[in-house]
Amino acid sequence: MIIFVEILRAVASTLLVLSSAFYLRHLEKTKKQRKLSTLEFTMYIIIQIAYIFIAISLLISVFIIN
Secondary structure (H helix, E strand, C coil): CHHHHHHHHHHHHHHHHHHHHHHHHHHHHHHHHCCCCHHHHHHHHHHHHHHHHHHHHHHHHHHHHC
8 A cells, every 4th residue: 555655646746747847838938928927927936946846855865865
């Protein structure tokens, strides 16, 4: 049962990263066409910060835990 939960968590994380990547690409295209609204700009910044946090957590898990 624990393996199933870990697989489900990995799939969900992958889907979240992919969907945020597509939304970030959409926001970048929109930013070139017009000024982003406050909500769009906030999401643009939050997604970029989330990618930085994901990169940091992967580096920590690779170099410190192992």
